[in-house]
Amino acid sequence: MARNDDRFQVVFKEGFQLKDEGFRQIMVDTQTGVNYLVWKSGYAGGITPLLDPDGKPIVTKIG
16 A cells, blocks of 8 residues: 655665664654664564754754
């Protein structure tokens, strides 16, 4: 059920899910602009917001 108005946009990806270092991508929430790091390796994975040096979320300007 793909839509043209997907909320998250992948802006960077690297790695391979089945290797030890896993697969990493940076996704941007198109409604808030907040950037997230997504990591997957085998059956494990995680997601976390990217933070600037002050501990605030990194936000990409939308539109």
